[in-house]
Amino acid sequence: MSADSPVTAIVVAWNSADALPECLEALTREGVAIIVVDNASSDDTAAVATAHGAQVIRNARNEGYGRGNNIGVAAALSDYVLIINPDCAPDPGCIAALVAAAGRWPDAGMLAPRIIEPDGRLFFQRRSLLSPYLTNPPDILRLPEGDCCAPFLSGACLLMRRAVFGRLGGYDPNIFLFYEDDDLCRRVADAGLALVHVHDAVARHGRGKSAGRAPGRIFRARWHMAWSQAYVAHKWGLRSPAPTTALVNGCKTLLALFSFRRATIERYAGSAAGALAFLRGGQAVTREHLEPAPDERNGG
The missing domain is CATH 3.90.550.10 (Spore Coat Polysaccharide Biosynthesis Protein SpsA; Chain A)
Structure with a gap:
């Protein structure tokens, strides 16, 4: 070094x-x-x-x-x-x-x-x-x-x-x-x-090569993507995408069940779950067993 x-x-x-x-x-x-x-x-x-x-x-x-x-x-x-x-x-x-x-x-x-x-x-x-x-x-x-x-x-x-x-x-x-x-x-x-x-x-x-392919990886990634999008939108005073994300991806999850494709099911279910978690006041870091910082949702 x-x-x-x-x-x-x-x-x-x-x-x-x-x-x-x-x-x-x-x-x-x-x-x-x-x-x-x-x-x-x-x-x-x-x-x-x-x-x-x-x-x-x-x-x-x-x-x-x-x-x-x-x-x-x-x-x-x-x-x-x-x-x-x-x-x-x-x-x-x-x-x-x-x-x-x-x-x-x-x-x-x-x-x-x-x-x-x-x-x-x-x-x-x-x-x-x-x-x-x-x-x-x-x-x-x-x-x-x-x-x-x-x-x-x-x-x-x-x-x-x-x-x-x-x-x-x-x-x-x-x-x-x-x-x-x-x-x-x-x-x-x-x-x-x-x-x-x-x-x-x-x-x-080399996009996507930075981490291993752990089970549930797609669900976890999509959960955080949906939650974080809703979080930053709220933080900066934008219209929340969470209700639409939860509804649309919830419906897509139900349809995806008939495909029996795990990756597809995880993708839609993760997005719906992340959006719902935000709407219910859940914290992303708490999901990962970390302590949340002081609430910044209304900060800029």
Whole structure:
């Protein structure tokens, strides 16, 4: 680990032993300090991280993505932190290009590279649930050809000044999984800072390879997706999608039972259950046996 690096990479991992080597080798080539936050993995995640020279923080339980990153950033000492998924690997020069862009654009609160998906497509989300300040035509996709401001930057790989991350409170600790990056992007924008897509920086994202295929994984993921969407909508004063999500997916679950396809049933049942849990006042972190933070539903 490079102790004097201006950048510390924070990698939150859960059963990510298979995906980690490519990520950590790429980060090591970039010369950055590396902190792997192991969310109580049952595989060799911690051992793999240690073997690659990373500082490893072993959580006693799965703290979720946002809380895991907050823990990692709190342990960093560098000026910048790079939030990166275990299944994402920066190309040579990627991190240096992000830091250089931060120097060019001093009003940038968050910067992200050009993220390439496994099929070669460029990931660029032209709108977000929480980005009314940048409304792009819904039927027209214009991909960036250079640096530009964006309504949303993916948490798969992003660079922030550690001081800015701390000043904004980091990730919302009440979100266990999903939409935590939308929420942070909104707070960056509301603080008067820009979200900048840096085109000369490139990272490769092996989407979906960061965690093992545990039983019930689809139900759990869809539960959190539905709950988190409802949570951030309520937090930012938007119309709640939870009633519609619960009703539509409840009906789809009943129909899916006749297909006898477990994955399909889990997908719809998980979405319905997550939305219903939110409507009943349930907390995502409580479901995961964690203590909820002070209620932020009415905060911004």
